[in-house]
Amino acid sequence: MSPTTTHPTPAPARARPSGVSLGHVTFLGAGPGDPGLLTLRAVDVLAQADVLIADPEAFEVVREHIRPGTETPLQRAGDDKDPGAFATADDVADLVMRAAHRGKRVVRAVAGDPGMDTDTTADMLALAAEGITFEVVPGIAHAVGVAAYAGVPLRDPEGGDVRFVNGPTADERCWTEVGASDATVVLSTTLESVAVSAGRLIAAGRKPDTPLSVTVAGTTTRQRTWTATLGTVERTLKSAKVLPTGEGDRSVIAVVGERSAPAQREQLAWFESKPLFGWKVLVPRTKEQAASLSEQLRSYGAVPSEVPTIAVEPPRTPQQMDRAVKGLVTGRYEWIAFTSVNAVRAIREKFEEYGLDARAFAGIKVAAVGEQTARALLRFGVRPDLVPSGEQSAAGLLEDWPPYDPVFDPIDRVFLPRADIATETLVAGLVELGWEVDDVTAYRTVRASPPPATTREAIKGGGFDAVLFTSSSTVRNLVGIAGKPHNVTVIACIGPATARTAEEHGLRVDVMAPEPSVHKLAEALAQFGAERRAAALDAGEVLKRPSEKRPQRRRARTP
Numbered sequence: 001m002s003p004t005t006t007h008p009t010p011a012p013a014r015a016r017p018s019g020v021s022l023g024h025v026t027f028l029g030a031g032p033g034d035p036g037l038l039t040l041r042a043v044d045v046l047a048q049a050d051v052l053i054a055d056p057e058a059f060e061v062v063r064e065h066i067r068p069g070t071e072t073p074l075q076r077a078g079d080d081k082d083p084g085a086f087a088t089a090d091d092v093a094d095l096v097m098r099a100a101h102r103g104k105r106v107v108r109a110v111a112g113d114p115g116m117d118t119d120t121t122a123d124m125l126a127l128a129a130e131g132i133t134f135e136v137v138p139g140i141a142h143a144v145g146v147a148a149y150a151g152v153p154l155r156d157p158e159g160g161d162v163r164f165v166n167g168p169t170a171d172e173r174c175w176t177e178v179g180a181s182d183a184t185v186v187l188s189t190t191l192e193s194v195a196v197s198a199g200r201l202i203a204a205g206r207k208p209d210t211p212l213s214v215t216v217a218g219t220t221t222r223q224r225t226w227t228a229t230l231g232t233v234e235r236t237l238k239s240a241k242v243l244p245t246g247e248g249d250r251s252v253i254a255v256v257g258e259r260s261a262p263a264q265r266e267q268l269a270w271f272e273s274k275p276l277f278g279w280k281v282l283v284p285r286t287k288e289q290a291a292s293l294s295e296q297l298r299s300y301g302a303v304p305s306e307v308p309t310i311a312v313e314p315p316r317t318p319q320q321m322d323r324a325v326k327g328l329v330t331g332r333y334e335w336i337a338f339t340s341v342n343a344v345r346a347i348r349e350k351f352e353e354y355g356l357d358a359r360a361f362a363g364i365k366v367a368a369v370g371e372q373t374a375r376a377l378l379r380f381g382v383r384p385d386l387v388p389s390g391e392q393s394a395a396g397l398l399e400d401w402p403p404y405d406p407v408f409d410p411i412d413r414v415f416l417p418r419a420d421i422a423t424e425t426l427v428a429g430l431v432e433l434g435w436e437v438d439d440v441t442a443y444r445t446v447r448a449s450p451p452p453a454t455t456r457e458a459i460k461g462g463g464f465d466a467v468l469f470t471s472s473s474t475v476r477n478l479v480g481i482a483g484k485p486h487n488v489t490v491i492a493c494i495g496p497a498t499a500r501t502a503e504e505h506g507l508r509v510d511v512m513a514p515e516p517s518v519h520k521l522a523e524a525l526a527q528f529g530a531e532r533r534a535a536a537l538d539a540g541e542v543l544k545r546p547s548e549k550r551p552q553r554r555r556a557r558t559p
Helices: 040-048 056-065 089-101 120-129 142-149 172-180 191-203 233-239 262-268 291-299 319-330 341-354 371-380 394-400 425-432 453-461 472-482 496-504 518-538
Strands: 024-029 051-054 105-110 133-137 162-166 184-190 211-216 224-229 251-256 280-283 303-306 310-313 335-338 365-368 413-419 436-447 466-469 490-493
Touching: 024 040, 024 089, 024 120, 040 056, 040 105, 040 133, 051 056, 051 089, 056 105, 089 105, 089 120, 105 120, 120 133, 142 184, 142 211, 142 251, 162 172, 172 191, 184 191, 191 211, 191 233, 191 251, 211 233, 224 233, 280 291, 291 303, 291 518, 310 341, 310 472, 319 341, 319 413, 319 436, 335 341, 335 371, 341 371, 341 413, 341 436, 365 371, 394 425, 413 425, 425 436, 436 472, 453 472, 466 472, 466 496, 466 518, 472 496, 490 496, 490 518
Parallel strands: 024 105, 024 133, 051 105, 162 184, 280 303, 280 466, 335 365, 335 413, 413 436, 466 490
Antiparallel strands: 184 251, 211 224, 211 251, 310 436
16 A cells, blocks of 8 residues: 555646647556556556556565566666665656646556545546546455455454444544454454554453454465454464564555354365475476466476576587578478477567568477476467377377378378477487478587576575476586585476485485376475375474575574
């Protein structure tokens, strides 16, 4: 929420340059923190924005949905982690007005819902006075969204009253009214002020044993919730050693009342009970390659961190690739088979070099080793004719590949653009099916540069809860550029060969995919997490992530 300020009476409409049309402003609610809570309308508006003016918390939620070139004037130069940190409400209002007078499509994004923000109404009135059109795209308010993610219902079957209170601005009259009522109170406050607010409610008439829940960083994977009573909440938070880790963690939503049933959280806490909730999972792939895998991990409650272990470079001798692409255009091949997204990229770049586009594939059958490679082809404008119906691998591709038939296949040759370190499985299988194969090095894979020092320290020091190894080369390269993962880190491998390589490097393999698929690997890790959680609950233990079990360094004793 932007800082509260007193807005002056809107000034008369200012003159604007001749020929410049007024723009349009959308006040957009970014919700309480989870980017998945953005509405479809919000995503659509963001994609069309010329200018995005967003509070820091909202910016982190919406930034992935803006198009390249969108102006973000609140984003501080060199500090994209804290855009607009020192902008006042008047500064922001002026930015909105100036952009609208330039004829721009402006999105003013706020955390939560615009209707709950103290400044947006004044901004709308100022725009109306200037004759500038605007609209509102609602977002989920913090008080409602956080309570839902915490598993704390606000209404019971009897339909009791619900009162929303902003702790920092509530006056004595407000505390007296809610204290004397039996309504469920949804309190927006801070960690430092929870106990003070509880004391005010008790002083106003609420019983000290009234249940309440306190949720910090709601709807994000940093979310934590504690249940207590008005009389014990201060002791509960002290015993939990709750220390805010950032400004986003200081704001909390507390739900107070008999009917809100915080005691039912054990059954209703769907979000925090996800199998990998809060786990930091290292994915040794580029962000592009890991997109679908990272999204799957997020659905289990994990926080994926992509660290590329290989870099892609052109082949040392490009002549073979040049001849193959020319042969593709002149009708030398019946099939072209893509075994990776990098192979698609290599062909696309070579096409651009020759001034070609997807039309050059006319009359050629196209195969893709899996769904991710198929999606890369679709982005190129090519719809593959063959994708494995079963296992997404070279073996799976061979299962569905038709044998050469001289009656139906006028050409017996396959173009196979691949990495320099690719295995011979696919080539041997195609030859066995009667095809001639031009096995061409389309790109080279080399070890990537080391990740930042903080990432290397987290890998070696146990800062990650798990790491997913999708090939033997990712094991070798990660250890080579960043060091060996700490022994508390859960090691998950895509198959036996990768597991053997991990063990050769002194790693304990905890999880192995039932079949060689990155998505099955993620499923196996989630199952491991679920079983671990169930075992801790059965034993009555406090559930901790693997990284929380690191041995603490002993302080040197003072002699």
